[in-house]
Amino acid sequence: MRLINLLKIAFKAIVLNKTRTLLTMLGIIIGVASVIAMLAIGEGSKESIRETISSMGSNMITIRPGADNRGPARGSGGDVQTLTLKDYEKIKQEATLLSYITPVVNGGGQVINGSNNWPSTIYGVNPEYLNIKVVDLQSGSMFTDAEVKSASKVALIGQTVVDNVFPDGQDPVGQMIRFDNIPFKVIGVLEEKGENTFGQDQDDVVIAPYTTVQKRILAIDYLNQIMASAISEDDAPDAVTQVTEILRSQHKLMDSDDDDFHVRSMEELISTFSSTSEMLTILLVAVASISLLIGGIGIMNIMYVSVKERTKEIGLRMAVGGKGSDILMQFLIEAILISITGGILGVILGLGATVFIEKFLNWPTSVALYSIVISFAVCAITGIFFGWYPARKASSLDPITALRYE
Amino acid sequence: MSKEIIKIEDLTREFIMGAETVRALRGISFTINEGEFVTIMGSSGSGKSTLLNILGCLDQPTSGIYEIDGVKMKDLSKNQLATIRNEKIGFIFQSYNLLARTSALENVELPLFYNSKVSSEERRERAIKAIEMVGLKDRMDHTPSQLSGGQQQRVAIARSLVNNPVMILADEATGNLDTRTAYEIMSIFQELNKQGITIIFVTHEPDIATFSNRTIVLKDGNIIQDKLNQKVQSASAELAKLPKEEH
Known part of the structure; x- marks a missing residue:
């Protein structure tokens, strides 16, 4: 009975002071919404990086030549030729943990049709490249091992290349193109993959047997890299160790020598980029925390002033x-109603903003449950505390002191 | 006569204002019987409002005894005092003290919200009855800002009545009102007094005191006069004598 009465009183007081209620709520709404939206952006970018890397083949292992540290002059990894067929x-x-492996040589040039x-x-x-990169073909077929052996002038091209050198929409398969004046027969078109997170167009490629590229285009006898894929994602770290050992003995490195190559699994890449986006998330959280703090201060001000100005009441x-406890309860209920309503509206606004960002700005977002819980809790606690604290002070006054308060 | 309802003995109240101690009441004693209509008079600063606030359990005396129905107020907790204020005392302020933007009816209901024995139907019923008694039934949906001073004071009277108090304490309840309205208000008080409610009325207007049956005069925190009024005027009769155009 008493609680119902106090609820009614508190509800009336809230309805009676719409503007004040709204202003108080605004602090909570903006605080909650901004934290949710910011964290959604942070989480979203983290997830999208992970996804991109996974789509590139999550058990992929790359072996690149490293700086040759044995001579007096050190070169950068790009120019060294420590990796060979x-x-x-x-x-x-020798490697038992690898399911596919391919040498890679690459170079830039002009595709002409x-x-x-x-x-x-x-x-x-x-x-095996297609299996490692997890790419399918739109049309045509992959070249064979025999064609590799014979250094055939056959190539597969990505969609971007198709769009640019076959603008009339004709089927490229079976057509002849030239790459740096070497004629190639197009035997297949790669499945469209779009841009990856790093903004690299994965469709802007020409694929050909490594023998052909090595001899006819680049005229080199070393490799730019070796790509492989581990049997499974879990085996990737062990596969990295295995490959490292094989290469060290192959290169006759002493125990005191550094590796003259780099072996990387995607797992490492994922963690590298995850830590980058973790930084971004921390930054966003910092900004969101500040807005939450400012929201909290806003709630505090309005609550404090509103209780003060109602001392006479x-x-x-x-x-x-009215007993002291009745008064305290009334203000506590008011504060709870305002904070919870504001919090709920804030969550709705935050989710709405997230959807908006995803749809119209095309940023990847992912709403984390903990962001909702934390922001809601912080705002609600701030609101309730700063509604309760001055009310407690006022309710412990003698009635006449409160009545005389100006 | 009838039984003693209020008894104070050697009551003092001191306020500390910075370095100075102001002695608002310097040891006063009296008793009030059930059904009396007492006016407390005195110039401003004489301590009459301080006394009334203590009688209304809004303030605590510095020393001395204050009893209602034989119960010492000093022994009661804050919550028990709140219950006394809620169930035994109706308090009326000079400045009405109504809740703004709240209808007259809801203002009258307010004390009953703090009385958990009263159901919401009964609350409404009693509030309507109280507001009828002060003649504002047709305006019970108006907010204070839509009412005149006299009407606001009537709402305040209805609010003080709604809990069926044994006594009503009024602090300069007619102080802000013109003569005609003041007399109207006084006739309501006289009517309530006839029904057996004890009324203690603080005023500094001598003509208001003529409507009561006892007058206590304070000066500088002491009682200088306490006399029974032999010839109690009827406020409604005086009201009839006033020229009409004054309203």
Whole structure:
């Protein structure tokens, strides 16, 4: 009975002071909404990086040449030629944790078809490349091991290349193109993959047998990298160790020598980028915390002032028989109603903003449950505390002191 | 006569204002019987409002005894005092003290919200009855800002009545009102007094005191006069004598 009465009183007081209620809620709404939206952006970018990397083949392992540290002059990883076909063959023979492996040589050049031309990159690989990169074909077929052996001038092209050198929409399969004046027969078109998170167009490629690219285009006898895929994602770290050991013995490195190559699994890449986006999330959380703090201060101000300006009302309520606890309860209920309503509206606004960001700004977002819980709790606690604290002070006054308060 | 309802003995009240101690009441004693209509008079600063606030359990005396129906107020907790204010005392202020933007009816209901024995139907019923008694039935949906001073004071009277108090304490309840309205209000008080409610009325207007049957005069915190009024005027009769155009 008493509680119902107090609920009614509190509800009336809230309805009676719409503007004040709204202003108080605004602090809570904005605080909650901004935290939810910011964290959704942070989480979203983290997830999208993870997804992109996974789509590139999550058990992929890349082996790149490293700086040759043995001589007096050190070169950068790009120019060294420490990775050779022999290395590839040795790994292929000895590594037990790998399911696919391909040598990779790559170089830039102009793709030409009649009067159309387009600058692109050619990747010289073996047929296992498609399995490692998890790419399918739109049309045509992959070249065979025999074609690799014979260094055939066949190529597969990505959609971006198709769009630029076959603008009339004709089927590229079976057509001839030239890459740096070497004629290639197009035997297949790669499935469209779009841009990855790092903004790289994964469709802007030409794939050809590595033998052909090595001999006819680049005229080199070393490899730019070796790509492989571990039997499973879990085996990737062990596969990295295995490959490292094979290469160290192959390169006859002493125990005191540093590796002259780099072996990386996608797992490492994921953690590298995750930590980057973790930084971003921390930054966003910091900003959101500040807005939450400011929201909290807003709630505090309004609650404090509203209780202060109602000291006279508190005095009157006590004069007609309201107990200190009744007054305290009334203000506590008011504060709870305002905070909870504001919190719920804040969650709705935050989710709405997230949807808006996703739809219209095309940013990846992902709403984390903990962001809702934390922001809601912080705002509700701030609101309730700062509604309760001044009310407690007022309700402990003598009625006459409260009544006389100006 | 009838039984003693209020008894105070050697009551003092001191306020500390910075370094100074102001002695608002310097040891006063009296008793009030059930059914009396007492006016407390005195110039401003004489301590009459301080006394009334103590009688209304809104303030605590510095020393001395205050009893209602034989119960010492000093022994009661804050919550028990609140219950006394709620169930035994109706308090009326000079400045009405109504809740703004709240209808007259809801203002009258207010004390009953703090009385958990009263159901919501009964609350409404009693509030309507009280508001009828002060003649504002047709305005019970108006908010204070839509009412005149006299009407607001009537709402305040209805509010003080709604809990069926044994006594009503009024602090300069006619102080802000013109003569005609003041007499109207006084006739309501006289009517309530006839029904047996004890009334203690603080005023500084001598003509108001003529409507009561006892007058206590305070000066500088002491009682200088306490006399029974032999010839009690009827407020409604005086009201009839006033020229009409004054309203």
